[in-house]
Structures are given as C-alpha cells and as structure tokens.
Amino acid sequence: MYKFLKRVCVFFWLLVSLSVTSYGQYVSTKARVESGYKGIWFTLGQFSEFGDKYSGGLGTYTAKHIPLSIYSPEVKKTFFVYGGTRSEGEKHLLCMIGSYDHRTGKVSRPVVVHDKEGVDDPHDNPSLAIDDQGHLWVFVSGRGRKRMGYKYRSTEPYHIDSFERITEEEMTYPQPKFIPGTGFLNLFTKYTGMRELYFETSRDGVTWTEDQKLAGIKRAEDKLSGHYQISGQVGEKIVFFFNWHPDGNVDRRTNIYYLQTTDFGETWSSVDGKPLEIPIVDISTPALAAEFYSKGINVYIKDVNFDQNGNPVALFVSGPGHQPGPESGPRSWSVIHWTGDSWEIHKITESDQNYDTGSLWIEGKEWTVVGPTENSPQVWGAGGELVIWKSLDNGKTWNRVKQVTQNSVHNHNYARRVVNGTNPFLYFWADGNPDRFSRSKMYFGDSKGRVWGLPYDMKKDAQRPKRIRNFSN
Numbered sequence: 001m002y003k004f005l006k007r008v009c010v011f012f013w014l015l016v017s018l019s020v021t022s023y024g025q026y027v028s029t030k031a032r033v034e035s036g037y038k039g040i041w042f043t044l045g046q047f048s049e050f051g052d053k054y055s056g057g058l059g060t061y062t063a064k065h066i067p068l069s070i071y072s073p074e075v076k077k078t079f080f081v082y083g084g085t086r087s088e089g090e091k092h093l094l095c096m097i098g099s100y101d102h103r104t105g106k107v108s109r110p111v112v113v114h115d116k117e118g119v120d121d122p123h124d125n126p127s128l129a130i131d132d133q134g135h136l137w138v139f140v141s142g143r144g145r146k147r148m149g150y151k152y153r154s155t156e157p158y159h160i161d162s163f164e165r166i167t168e169e170e171m172t173y174p175q176p177k178f179i180p181g182t183g184f185l186n187l188f189t190k191y192t193g194m195r196e197l198y199f200e201t202s203r204d205g206v207t208w209t210e211d212q213k214l215a216g217i218k219r220a221e222d223k224l225s226g227h228y229q230i231s232g233q234v235g236e237k238i239v240f241f242f243n244w245h246p247d248g249n250v251d252r253r254t255n256i257y258y259l260q261t262t263d264f265g266e267t268w269s270s271v272d273g274k275p276l277e278i279p280i281v282d283i284s285t286p287a288l289a290a291e292f293y294s295k296g297i298n299v300y301i302k303d304v305n306f307d308q309n310g311n312p313v314a315l316f317v318s319g320p321g322h323q324p325g326p327e328s329g330p331r332s333w334s335v336i337h338w339t340g341d342s343w344e345i346h347k348i349t350e351s352d353q354n355y356d357t358g359s360l361w362i363e364g365k366e367w368t369v370v371g372p373t374e375n376s377p378q379v380w381g382a383g384g385e386l387v388i389w390k391s392l393d394n395g396k397t398w399n400r401v402k403q404v405t406q407n408s409v410h411n412h413n414y415a416r417r418v419v420n421g422t423n424p425f426l427y428f429w430a431d432g433n434p435d436r437f438s439r440s441k442m443y444f445g446d447s448k449g450r451v452w453g454l455p456y457d458m459k460k461d462a463q464r465p466k467r468i469r470n471f472s473n
Contacts, residue, residue, distance in 0.1 A: 032112040037454035039430035039440030040083040040093050040122050050325030054355035054382040057432020057440030058122040059083045060414040063302050063357050064173040065127040065141060066231055069418040069428060072130060075158045076102045078418055078425040081138055083125040084110060088439040091120035095140050097160045100425045106462040107454060113138045113152050113163050129176040129184065134158045137205060139174035144191035149174060153205060166206055175231045177238050185238055185265050187231050194226040194248030201265050213279040214259065217244050224248025230314065232304030237262045241314040243299045251322035254299055256290040256336055258312065271312065271338045289343045290336055296320055303360040303417060307394065311338045315360040315369060324353055324380045333373060335395045348389055348398045349373050355382040359417035359427055367391040370415045370427055374403060381434030383413025388449050402449040408471040410438055423447055443468065
C-alpha cells in the first residue's frame, strides 16, 4: 500500500510540474556555475584588405546592450553580465553573471543564466537591471526574428545562484531602465524594417505593455528603415541618442538624433522639451541633433551620460567609411553635448577602427573617457590599448592622462562603464586577437587606471582578482 501511494504522489507531482513548465508564468532555473571568466571570441566574417569589419574578444559587446554592470550600495557589490564560454577552445555563447564584493575584494564564480545552445554570436549577450527589492533582472538579447530574447529574474534579492524565466519574446539589444517606485522601461530593437526602435514598460517586470515603435525613419526612395540607439538615465528621465541607416543599410549609418521621456514613456520630446509624435519617421525631425549624411560621414554612438545640470552628452566615433583600414581615414572620437541652448560637438582624439569602443564619465566639469585609442598591438583590428582621456572644461578640450594597458598580446575593447560605479570596479572589458581565434581574458579597472584580471580559472567560490601590470603574457 505504501509503494502504491508513493507512486500516486510521484505521478501527481510530475503532472503538476509539467503543467507549470508548459503553462505557468515562470520557468525556474538553477544557474550553472562555471570555473572562471572566459570571454566569448567572435568574428563577423566580413573581410576586406585590412581584416574583419570587427572581431576579437567580445564578452562586453555590444555598445547597444545597456547596462552590463550596476553597483548596489545596499550590499556593496558590483553585479555584471557578459558573454562567456566554457573553455578556451570553444565558441559556445553562455549568458553569464558575476559579482564583485567591495567589502572582501573578491569576485564570485560566474554562473550561466542562459545557455545559447550552440550560438556563438555575442549579439545575443545579456544586459542587466536591479529592482526595488534587489532582484537582479537579466535581459538576454535575441537576434531579430531568428532567435528569441528572454527576461530572467533572480529568485532571491542580490543573489546570482538561481533565476526564473519571466518572458520569451522578440527582443534585440535590450536596454532596461528601472525607475524606483515606478517600474521598468525597456528600450530594444525589432527587425520590422531592418532595425527599428521600440520600447515597453512594466510596473512589476512580469506584465508588460504592448511594444511601441519609437523610430523608423524612411525617405520616399527608401524601402527599408534602420537605427541603432544608445541610452541613459538620470532620475526619472530616460534618454537615447540614435543614428539612421539609409534604406536600412547599416554600413551607411549616419546622423545623430535624440529623444527623451520624463513620464515613463507616456510622452516623448526633443531635448528642449517639445513634444514629438512617435514613431519618428521624418529625416528632418526636430529630434535631429547633428547632421552627417550630406558629408558622407558614418556615426557610431558609444555611450551616454549627463552634465552637472542633467543635460545629455553622447560619446561617438565617426569616419568616412565602414571598412577597416586607411581608406576610411582616421576615426574621430567626439562628444556631442546639449548646453541648455544648443548642441555642441568637441573632438577628443582619433583611432583606427569604427568599432573601437569605450565609455564616458562626468563629475562636475571633469569629464573622462576610457577607450582603446592606442592602435596596437593588432593595427586596423577592433580595439587596441586602453587610454584615459580627461577634460576639465565640460568636454571642450581633452588631454591624454594615462595609458591603462601596455605591451599587450591582444587588443582590448568594449570598455564598459558600471552604473553607479565605485572603485576599484568602475569599468570592465575583454581582450582578444581580432585577426585570428584566441582566448579572451576579462579585466576591470579603477579611476587611476589600475587593472585587475577576472580569474580565468577558479578553484574557489570566491577569489581575489590579481592586479595586472604586465599584459605581455
């Protein structure tokens, strides 16, 4: 009799479990622990005389996954997500999360939130948000309509060891913003006209509004539209800068546009607060901040921040072509800044690749950029040696103050700023050889340009990262 009752209980338990998995709101997953921080290596495979359009260690790719890292003062930890892999010889994308404890100076073992099951493409990398209760939200990017995106929530506040899947949906380049006491506003891309911009909102992260289109500029002669956006948040104001792809061609991306909302996406406006009807469809919209199309200039937006008055600033790289090499000329690093009266553009420096990517910090009149502006060791490849640039006059003039990495074996790239970051974990990135497949190590740095390596192999659940002074091995 006991065996019979036991079998009946097991049967009903299995029945309930299958019902929840198939029809319930959540799918719970115990995160798989990995043995160290191994970044994903990727090649786009679009080669010309001077190498690939972009390739290398792309664990913190793309600039359009925002944010990747957030410091939580409640637990004095920096949480960060990235694209990883299981071993040095693999190109199997794992959407990972880790944490750095500022009290102990130790980093946790990384864990897998979502296994991309054979996908090697870091366009599917995750982004991160933290809600009022301290739950960690990992937004896993899809790739157009080929691969779906996912939203995950940690089962416990400020813990990374287990997650529940909340949604599965079409969502590329997720950029979640959480407004305390209000909820989530998620900016993302759908491939409805090649790459068009959308947003959705949620009070609790579980129930979401319908997707609403933000931008799909298309001239009379265009069959397709297209945009990339880079966003930022200050208080309840959420903003984004975006470029335009004539007839949907990403290799001609140009112009800089700007939109903002201060009421949780109920209305959208230009930088001076004038209401604008969405979606933006006109090339000469009042949302236009800077025109580059007539000059034949490509624009690659990298980061967004705010001056001491809350006015928006964007970091961008520009140049005359999309292919790597000298024919496309030097790439200019610049900031575009709304002064309160007009848009101003100020040049910082130059580098050799459109996909050289860094971040922007603003504290009063002191502005800082960290990015791979030193064109070595793999010249013409994406990335290089990281350099700190500073301005003491609101971005008008810039000085090179320190080279962060030197004598490196591989290029460093996609130095990503931590939201609310605090030393020593202010930014993090990965290295890799853009010319051929290589392993990819990961690092983080502080305001003085000191660097620590995230441990490539770990034998403990928490380990103190080693200070890196020599990058030649």
